[in-house]
Amino acid sequence: AQTVTQSQPEMSVQEAETVTLSCTYDTSESDYYLFWYKQPPSRQMILVIRQEAYKQQNATENRFSVNFQKAAKSFSLKISDSQLGDAAMYFCAYRSARGGGATNKLIFGTGTLLAVQP
Amino acid sequence: EPEVTQTPSHQVTQMGQEVILRCVPISNHLYFYWYRQILGQKVEFLVSFYNNEISEKSEIFDDQFSVERPDGSNFTLKIRSTKLEDSAMYFCASSEMRGVGEKLFFGSGTQLSVL
Numbered sequence: 001a002q003t004v005t006q007s008q009p010e011m012s013v014q015e016a017e018t019v020t021l022s023c024t025y026d027t028s029e030s031d032y033y034l035f036w037y038k039q040p041p042s043r044q045m046i047l048v049i050r051q052e053a054y055k056q057q058n059a060t061e062n063r064f065s066v067n068f069q070k071a072a073k074s075f076s077l078k079i080s081d082s083q084l085g086d087a088a089m090y091f092c093a094y095r096s097a098r099g100g101g102a103t104n105k106l107i108f109g110t111g112t113l114l115a116v117q118p
Numbered sequence: 119e120p121e122v123t124q125t126p127s128h129q130v131t132q133m134g135q136e137v138i139l140r141c142v143p144i145s146n147h148l149y150f151y152w153y154r155q156i157l158g159q160k161v162e163f164l165v166s167f168y169n170n171e172i173s174e175k176s177e178i179f180d181d182q183f184s185v186e187r188p189d190g191s192n193f194t195l196k197i198r199s200t201k202l203e204d205s206a207m208y209f210c211a212s213s214e215m216r217g218v219g220e221k222l223f224f225g226s227g228t229q230l231s232v233l
Contacts, residue, residue, distance in 0.1 A: 037224075044121075045161075045209065045224035091161060105163035105174060106153075106222065 002027045004094050006109035013082045014117050020067075021077045021112045023092030030054075031097035034068065034075045035106065039089040048090070051075065053097070079114075087116045120144045124210050124225035131200055131232055139195045139228045141210030150193045151211040151222065152185065154178075161209070167193065200232045 003026045013019035025034070036048040051059045051068050058066050063083075067076045079086055092109040123142040131137050143150050152164040165175040167185050184196045193212075197204055207229050211222040 042226055043207070044226040045211075047221050050221075093161075105151075105166065105176065106161075107163070108161040110160050 002029070002032075002094050002096065002107050004092050004107050004109040006092055006112050008112045009110070010113045010115070012115045012117060013079070013086075015082055015084060017082055018078060018080045019082055019114065021079075021090050021092075021114065023075045023077070023109055025073050025075065025092070025094050027073070027094065027096075029096055029098060033095045033097065034066075035093040035095065036064070036066070036075075036077045037091045037093060037108075038086075039091065039111070040085075040087070045091065049077065082116050084116050084118060087114055089113050120223070122210055122212055122223050122225035124208075124228050126228060127226065128229045129231070131230070133202055133232055134199050137197050137200055137230065139197075139208050139210075139230070141193045141195075141225055142191055143193055143210065143212030144214075144223055145191070147212035147214050147223070149173075149213045149215070149220075150185075150187070151213075152195050153209040153211065153224075154206040155209065155227075156203075156206040164195070164208075197230075200230075202232050205230055205232045 005024045032053045034051045037045045038048045039045045049059050049061045049064050063080045065078045089111045091111045093106040095106050125140045150167040155161045163176050165179045166173045182198045186194050207227045209227045210225045213220045213222050
């Protein structure tokens with residue numbers, strides 16, 4: 001079974017600085033997707049960024065980028081130029097591509113609570 | 119951006135009572151999901167629903183749980199006889215397609231407290 005581990009329960013960053021959130025996962029599959037979701041105080045989970053396992057190039061969305069190390073099963077999120085609005089819980093998630101995406105479920109980590117200091 | 123709406127935001131119930139959690143997915147979405155998060159634990163998949171039937175469910179989703187899309191807009195999760203361990207935040211989600219990289223849109227959750 002696949003598992004996702006986020007070893008940092010809490011992180012803090014100064015406004016305008018860069019922070020990296022860690023995520024490791026375990027799977028025997030070769031094709032899958034990885035995601036980072038943000039959960040602000042409003043509680044609604046919002047997709048931040050996604051990475052296809054077969055792509056070597058790291059995904060980037062504006063100030064958010066990932067460092068995807070497939071052999072190491074590592075998927076960290078880097079937030080550059082941190083803003084107060086980035087303060088939230090961040091969840092790493094895995095989704096199998098087995099069966100062409102027939103399985104719908106996301107497997108989540110336990111989350112990292114990010115605080116942004118002004 | 120369109121949103122998934124969940125009601126109520128908080129629900130308190132007595133153990134053994136039935137509860138129905140309601141969700142209005144995004145209107146052109148075809149795939150619907152329930153997840154839950156027990157306080158301090160991981161967000162866990164419960165069930166996915168497509169074309170008026172369950173397409174996948176987890177081992178958590180036992181006979182006490184059921185889902186329904188009663189009127190083409192709402193998507194409900196019913197817990198027949200609640201237990202203390204059902205206390206959790208329940209998230210509804212929807213997606214337009216089923217592809218493995220498909221973006222899921224989540225609601226803000228219903229906090230269920232079973233006393």
